[in-house]
Amino acid sequence: MLLKKHRSSENETVKRHRRSSEELLPHDVVVLILERLPVKSLLRFKSVSKKWKTTIESRCFQEQQFLRRRQSRGPDVLCVSIGDDDNNNNNGYDEAPMNTVSLGSSIVSRVRLPTSNYILCPGSCDGLLCVYCVFTPSVVVNPATRWHQSFPLCNLQQFRIDMYDKGEYDYPSPKLGFGKDKFTSTYKPVWLYNSTEFGLENVTTCEIFDFSTNAWRYVLPASPYRINDVNFPVYFDGSLYWLTLCEETKLLSFDLHTETFQVICKAPFTPASDIFSHSNRIMCILNNRLCVSENNGATQVIWSLDSSGLNKTWKILCSIDFTKTVSWFGDKPLFPVKPIEILDDHKLLVGEHGYLVLHDLHAKSYDLLCLDRETTLGYPVSYFQSLFSVLPNSIICTDEPL
Numbered sequence: 001m002l003l004k005k006h007r008s009s010e011n012e013t014v015k016r017h018r019r020s021s022e023e024l025l026p027h028d029v030v031v032l033i034l035e036r037l038p039v040k041s042l043l044r045f046k047s048v049s050k051k052w053k054t055t056i057e058s059r060c061f062q063e064q065q066f067l068r069r070r071q072s073r074g075p076d077v078l079c080v081s082i083g084d085d086d087n088n089n090n091n092g093y094d095e096a097p098m099n100t101v102s103l104g105s106s107i108v109s110r111v112r113l114p115t116s117n118y119i120l121c122p123g124s125c126d127g128l129l130c131v132y133c134v135f136t137p138s139v140v141v142n143p144a145t146r147w148h149q150s151f152p153l154c155n156l157q158q159f160r161i162d163m164y165d166k167g168e169y170d171y172p173s174p175k176l177g178f179g180k181d182k183f184t185s186t187y188k189p190v191w192l193y194n195s196t197e198f199g200l201e202n203v204t205t206c207e208i209f210d211f212s213t214n215a216w217r218y219v220l221p222a223s224p225y226r227i228n229d230v231n232f233p234v235y236f237d238g239s240l241y242w243l244t245l246c247e248e249t250k251l252l253s254f255d256l257h258t259e260t261f262q263v264i265c266k267a268p269f270t271p272a273s274d275i276f277s278h279s280n281r282i283m284c285i286l287n288n289r290l291c292v293s294e295n296n297g298a299t300q301v302i303w304s305l306d307s308s309g310l311n312k313t314w315k316i317l318c319s320i321d322f323t324k325t326v327s328w329f330g331d332k333p334l335f336p337v338k339p340i341e342i343l344d345d346h347k348l349l350v351g352e353h354g355y356l357v358l359h360d361l362h363a364k365s366y367d368l369l370c371l372d373r374e375t376t377l378g379y380p381v382s383y384f385q386s387l388f389s390v391l392p393n394s395i396i397c398t399d400e401p402l
Contacts, residue, residue, distance in 0.1 A: 031055060035065045039144040039385045062387040066126065069384055073105035074343055076385070078143065080120055081112040081378035082131060101369060103358070104344035108369065110378065111143045120379040121178045122232045123285060127386030130178035130189060134160050138176065138189065144385040154207045154216045156191050159198060172197050172229055179235030181256040187211065187390045188256050190240055192233070194226045208259065211390045223252055223261045234283045236290045241283060243292070247271045249281065251292070268303045268314040269294055280336060285382070287342045291317060295336040298322055302339055318348060320359060324366050328355040341382040351380045
């Protein structure tokens with residue numbers, strides 16, 4: 001009885017101390033301080049009081065905290081591994097092993113997502129990652145908070161499962177896109193695929209998922225041009241982008257607010273002579289600009305899209321000299337290496353074959369980024385931590401497996 005009273009007295013003392021600490025500063029000042037803290041600290045501080053918890057879970061606070069994080073320093077790089085291995089029992093996230101590497105103001109780290117899906121949409125959207133495969137429901141994950149939400153198969157996935165069950169294995173593999181309507185802050189997974197290969201009449205077919213109704217729906221009209229489905233779509237500034245499968249490649253956008261397709265401009269490539277030429281071209285986001293890249297054998301050229309004037313123009317951002325990266329990428333790699341991000345304004349980080357290489361654009365030098373090589377590198381993505389989920393006021397769940 002005395003022990004219970006003692007513990008009760010201690011708890012009351014702690015509560016009084018918390019209340020007195022909170023009252024030292026006005027709440028709006030506390031909010032300004034909290035906005036500058038990392039996600040891991042904010043998750044702990046939700047237990048300080050109901051007021052702090054309500055504040056940290058509010059969409060307004062989360063948006064402001066994310067904005068301050070983006071303004072404070074450059075993006076981090078997250079090396080995402082997916083699925084099981086001998087050291088992972090699929091019951092939780094594994095943030096090791098690797099020695100975390102600092103690159104100026106950015107940090108390179110690794111996380112393993114315990115999911116049976118095995119394909120990651122390129123890049124991150126507001127700190128959210130989207131993981132998918134053909135046969136199982138897709139998942140949106142926030143690696144910082146460990147929040148996650150799955151969503152059901154679309155018609156395309158179900159059709160491919162039916163083909164597989166019939167023993168028909170020769171079918172294309174369209175790629176899932178994931179982005180955000182920047183006017184309504186609504187996140188949307190999007191499938192866009194060429195129709196002919198699936199026995200459909202239109203040039204392309206587009207399916208979009210609505211998290212509020214937990215259902216897929218078709219978008220009409222879809223793209224008037226066939227798309228290069230070898231490459232992944234990329235998300236940038238409220239739109240998803242694809243390269244078209246034409247002799248003269250075009251840049252195709254899908255506005256996630258109006259849900260309409262539009263050809264933005266011609267790509268800076270020479271006309272494609274065969275399907276292999278299309279597989280040598282990729283898109284990426286570097287320095288907050290939409291970029292395209294082409295592997296020409298000995299070099300890989302990267303262009304960025306300049307939208308500042310009336311006419312959208314392509315400018316050569318940089319190039320990768322494969323004669324200086326033979327030890328990592330081989331002599332004249334068949335496919336493009338993946339540009340990940342430009343760090344500290346002049347260091348291009350690229351990754352392929354389990355290597356991360358830092359290309360100094362000023363010194364024209366190449367350096368291998370030393371990581372723990374005992375496990376696979378996974379998917380390197382440019383990344384800002386956030387508190388977001390796909391729906392406002394979603395409960396952060398860290399215990400259930402994906």
